[in-house]
Amino acid sequence: MQSCIKTAPGKVEMMDIPIPTPGPGEIVIKTTLGTVCGSDMHFLDDIPTELIIPLYPSMASFLPGLPGLPMGHEGVGIVHAVGEGVTRFQPGDRVCSSCLTGCGKCLQCITGDYGICTGGGRCLFGTEGEYFVVPFADINVAKVPDEVSDEHAILATDIMSTGFAAIERAEMKIGDSVAIFAQGPVGLCATAGARARGAGLIIAVESVPERIEASKKFGANVVINPQEKEPAAEIMSLTNGQGVDVAVEAVGLQATFEAASRAVRRGGTISSIGIYGILPQLSMPTNAPSFYHRRVVMTLGPAGFNRLNHMLDIIRYGKVDLSPLFTHRMKLSQTPEAYNFFREKRDGVLKIAITP
Ligand SMILES: [Zn+2]
Ligand SMILES: [Zn+2]
Numbered sequence: 001m002q003s004c005i006k007t008a009p010g011k012v013e014m015m016d017i018p019i020p021t022p023g024p025g026e027i028v029i030k031t032t033l034g035t036v037c038g039s040d041m042h043f044l045d046d047i048p049t050e051l052i053i054p055l056y057p058s059m060a061s062f063l064p065g066l067p068g069l070p071m072g073h074e075g076v077g078i079v080h081a082v083g084e085g086v087t088r089f090q091p092g093d094r095v096c097s098s099c100l101t102g103c104g105k106c107l108q109c110i111t112g113d114y115g116i117c118t119g120g121g122r123c124l125f126g127t128e129g130e131y132f133v134v135p136f137a138d139i140n141v142a143k144v145p146d147e148v149s150d151e152h153a154i155l156a157t158d159i160m161s162t163g164f165a166a167i168e169r170a171e172m173k174i175g176d177s178v179a180i181f182a183q184g185p186v187g188l189c190a191t192a193g194a195r196a197r198g199a200g201l202i203i204a205v206e207s208v209p210e211r212i213e214a215s216k217k218f219g220a221n222v223v224i225n226p227q228e229k230e231p232a233a234e235i236m237s238l239t240n241g242q243g244v245d246v247a248v249e250a251v252g253l254q255a256t257f258e259a260a261s262r263a264v265r266r267g268g269t270i271s272s273i274g275i276y277g278i279l280p281q282l283s284m285p286t287n288a289p290s291f292y293h294r295r296v297v298m299t300l301g302p303a304g305f306n307r308l309n310h311m312l313d314i315i316r317y318g319k320v321d322l323s324p325l326f327t328h329r330m331k332l333s334q335t336p337e338a339y340n341f342f343r344e345k346r347d348g349v350l351k352i353a354i355t356p
Contacts, residue, residue, distance in 0.1 A: 002356075003129030004335040006069040010045050012336045015067055020126075020133040022083030023061065027137040029077040029095060033150040034127040034332070034354040036342045037074055037099075037158060038184065039275060044071065044339065046277055056122035058135060071335070072354075073099040074158045075127025076150045088138045088305075097134040097141045098303035099124050099158040104139040114139065114304035121303075128335050130356050142308035148315055151353055155189070155322050156311035159351075162273050162301040163189020164311070166248045167197050169297045170271035174198035176245035179235050179263050180220070183211040185325055185350050186273060187250030188218050194246075195219025196320050203238060205231045205259070210327075210348030217324055232262035243268060252276045258285055261294070269295040328352040 005015045022028045043052075049069045053060050063069070079093040089095065102114025102121040109117050121140075126132035134141055144153045163186045172178060178194045180187050183206035194202050195218065204220035206212050212223045222238060224231045235244060243265035249257045252274025260270050261284045276282060284296070314320045327350045330338050338352045 001130035002332060003126060004071045004332075005067055006044055006049060006071055007067060009048065012044060012071055012339055014333055014335065017066055017070070017129070019131045020062070022081050022086075022133060024084045025086060025137060026083040026133050026135050027079055027086055027089055027141065028081040028131050028133050029075065029097070030080040030131055031075050031077040031127060031129065031356055033076045033154050034072045034129075035074050035154055036072070036128070036335070036338050036352055036354070038186065039073065039123075040071055040339075041343060042275060042277070043069065058120045058122050059125070062133070070126035070129055070132070072126060072128030072132070073124040074154050075124065075132055076144065076153045076157070077132075080131055083137070086137050089141060094144045095141050096144050096153045096157050096308060097124060097137070098161070098301075098305075098308055100301050100303040101135050101140040102304055103136050109139070112304070113302075114307070115301045128332070128354060130332070139304055142305045142312065145312060145316055148312055149323070151323055151326050152315045153312065155325065155351075156308055156315065158301055159186045160189045160311050160322060161303070161307055162186050162299065163191075163250070164193035164196070165299045165302045166190040166250065166271045166273045167193040167199075167246070169299050170246040170248070170269040172197055172199060172246050175200040177201040177203070177239055178246045178248065179203040179205065179231075179244040179260070180248040180250055181205045181231070181256040181260050182251035182274075183208075183215040183220075183223075184251065187248070188214055188325060188350070189322065190248045190250055190273065191215055191220050192218040192320060192322060196314065196318060201238070201244075203235055203244065208345065208348070211350070214324060214350065232259050235263040239265070245269070246271055248272075249274050254282060257282055261285060264294065267293040269297060271297045271299065273299050325351045326353050330354050332356045
């Protein structure tokens with residue numbers, strides 16, 4: 001089968017590799033849709049492939065023997081083969097899987113935090129290929145309702161769950177003011193999540209013209225261009241000098257984390273969903289209003305089939321339409337080119353739908 005493989009730091013190529021066979025608890029999915037994500041860029045450019053097994057020990061049964069790292073963790077498809085012990089799925093089911101998988105048994109999993117599993121769960125790899133394997137399938141996979149498109153379902157597996165969680169985990173109340181720093185795909189999902197949960201004023205911070213437009217479409221009332229105005233000062237003036245109830249950091253940089261902590265009101269919440277690289281050090285200004293009675297909430301990506309079902313239900317019944325995120329469509333064979341597009345933010349790209 002064709003799969004997009006990382007063969008060297010920063011380099012991907014299409015290669016022919018064997019179709020995986022499912023081990024106990026696993027399923028193999030025939031991909032109908034994959035996509036490139038910001039986290040793929042970290043796996044491609046920043047995280048050495050040698051670190052994948054130390055990072056995810058369960059990859060030891062899968063990675064050796066392959067010519068490199070199979071790329072892609074967001075995928076939708078049809079169940080192709082079912083491993084021993086899997087009870088909820090059979091071949092032919094249309095499904096999607098959380099991009100982070102949980103074992104269902106460790107402390108984190110039994111408290112519902114499947115995305116930060118310590119019992120053998122891992123990030124998915126290989127959704128930019130014709131088939132991909134999902135561990136602990138009964139825990140991490142959901143059937144996709146007929147009325148939900150592949151493009152919507154794939155968002156539920158990662159960026160929608162993450163963006164919405166920025167708002168949920170901040171415990172945003174109806175009418176709260178929210179500022180969201182950066183309107184890339186995940187930041188835009190946070191904007192849509194704040195609107196869906198009943199935010200009052202939503203202020204987005206973004207400089208790319210296409211992202212400014214998308215931000216308004218997804219619910220931002222005001223977009224501040226940081227190349228024109230100083231965001232924290234502007235947010236203070238928009239909130240009568242108080243600062244926002246919730247400030248979301250959605251890019252993963254010291255500068256935006258700091259700006260978010262300057263923009264939040266006393267007693268407010270800084271909600272961080274950015275990925276800060278592999279060895280981050282993060283500091284926060286202690287003289288910012290947020291220093292008083294502040295809350296800082298860090299979120300990776302909530303996962304598991306129940307989370308997926310919730311996301312799919314908001315799409316189905318809650319009239320949340322995130323489809324404008326798909327700005328480009330390509331064939332699987334063009335995946336290396338999709339990475340170039342994504343890395344250079346070419347042509348206003350947000351998400352690229354990749355079909356076999
Ligand atoms: Zn992702
Ligand atoms: Zn676990």
